Amino acid sequence: MSTTSPSSERQTFSWFVFGLMASVTFVGILSELVPSGILPQMTEGLGVEENDVGFLVGIYALASAIAAIPLVSATLSFNRKTLLLMLLVGFSASNVVVGLVSSYGVILACRVVGGICAGVMWPMIAAYGTRLVPENMDGKAITVIMSGNTLGISIGLPAMTTIGLTFGWRSVFLVLGAVTALTAKPSRVDRVASAMPAPLSVDLRRRVLDAARSATAPVVAARFGVSVSTVHRLRHLDRIQGSVEPRPHGGGHTPLVTDDDRPLFDGYLAENPSMPHATIARRFEADTGRAISRQTVQRMLGLWRVTRKKSP
Structure with missing residues (x-):
């Protein structure tokens, strides 16, 4: 008697689910890089040096790198839906706060929070993408998921920079927070997370x-x-x-x-x-x-x- 049910051996590729995963990486890369596109505007608005604004990008990446291994290990037993929702809320809240406050210290802290969320999100989303498909489709799954990075850099970042030049640098973070909140809409998270905690094939x-x-x-x-x-x-x-x-x-x-x-x-x-x-x-x-x-x-x-x- 076969011990593997048809549902446990995933042989299909859901473009909708993987498109939602790509939207998560799209938000993640934009959250990291948006200060670089509006650096002069942020420098003037916050009354700091340009290297201070540049540091906002660096501290995000540093927090992501430091947090990745310990937090990924610590959250392996977490419900995937809850964890993904927490990460997206963290992205959204950190960007909205940056768009509202004038304190460089608070903005720096928010960037650290965003970096920590990214440190957990990147390996989690990639690992679970490969769990949803057979081994011969791993490359396709990773490519689609990480296409959010390419689209974020090539389309998202120029679009956000245009918004910043037109409506002010704060609008960039507020719009990004709103986009992230839409990505975190529970019905969308359900579609991604529902596929995650299934029995191992x-x-x-x-x-x-x-x-x-x-x-x-x-x-x-x-x-x-x-x-x-x-x-x-x-x-x-x-x-x-x-x-x-x-x-x-x-x-x-x-x-x-x-x-x-x-x-x-x-x-x-x-x-x-x-x-x-x-x-x-x-x-x-x-x-x-x-x-x-x-x-x-x-x-x-x-x-x-x-x-x-x-x-x-």
Whole structure:
């Protein structure tokens, strides 16, 4: 009996979903570069030197680089929809505040916030793009997603500069904040994020395992947008059964969790001791292909005498 459902092996390419992902990278690159197009206007408006305005671009990139690895690792267990929405709200709010205030210190702080959001967004959006397609379409997925960068530099930046020269430099950040808010419209985020937390296909499991043979678990997790415990679990499955395919089971009711699965639960709780039962259930399904309820999670933790705060 096949252990992989048709829905788990994604063989189609959704231009709409990947177009929305491209709009996220479009907003991200514009948020970084817009000060460079209106540098003289910002210099005069804020009463600072040109190199101070140029530093607003540099500090954004620096914050992005510093925040990328630790924050991507720290947010792997977050709900993808919630995380994507938080990042877009961060982009929008930081740009709107820059467009409203006159304090260079506040503007600098907002640029740091925007850079941190970018540091999490870039690897997340790329990793989940590759999760939505088979391996032979990885290049196409990355190309479409990152086309937002090209369009942002070639079309978005000149357009924003024109707006700044016509209506003042503050209008640029206000318009960019509004564009980002439209991108973050919940119905749009739902379309992107709904595809993200699905069970891992056999193809993706094999790719994760292949990468894990020559890289550390955190690096592989960040690359493919999976948890560190998932990487360890796939290594364990490969050792004990010679493959990473989900264990087959018959029809009827979903099989109960067994003691053999406890290392996986321990891995989840090692990442986040207060992880909600519902989140553990979703992570378990993604790792094993077996759907369980949060009540099952609560019961098994009780049987294993795992003491923790009660999840909501």
